[in-house]
Amino acid sequence: MLKLINRLRRNSMQLINKNYIKNKLKDRMGNCKKCGKCCKGCKHLNKKTNLCKTYKNRPFYCHKEFPIDKLDQKIFNIKNCGYHFKK
Numbered sequence: 001m002l003k004l005i006n007r008l009r010r011n012s013m014q015l016i017n018k019n020y021i022k023n024k025l026k027d028r029m030g031n032c033k034k035c036g037k038c039c040k041g042c043k044h045l046n047k048k049t050n051l052c053k054t055y056k057n058r059p060f061y062c063h064k065e066f067p068i069d070k071l072d073q074k075i076f077n078i079k080n081c082g083y084h085f086k087k
């Protein structure tokens with residue numbers, strides 16, 4: 001449920017402001033460790049490699065550009081993400 005609300009937050013803010021996600025990503029630092037934790041439960045996750053099997057053609061429900069902020073990480077309960085945020 002929280003993930004659904006979070007998706008609505010991302011989508012509605014992006015509709016209001018076309019640069020919402022782009023601006024959020026300016027505060028993001030670090031690199032993806034390809035741990036696959038943020039994709040847990042998705043049928044497209046390759047559990048052996050922790051990589052997405054359909055990365056170039058991701059479905060509408062994919063949380064693209066994850067994480068856009070600390071709230072994203074909190075809602076997905078990610079503790080050791082390779083990304084962190086200035087604020």
Ligand code: SF4
Nearest residue numbers: 032033036038081082
């Ligand atoms: S949790 Fe963070 S480091 Fe792990 S795959 Fe997702 S974005 Fe990358």
Ligand code: SF4
Nearest residue numbers: 039042044045052062
């Ligand atoms: S579709 Fe999205 S959530 Fe699913 S494995 Fe690929 S990147 Fe992760």
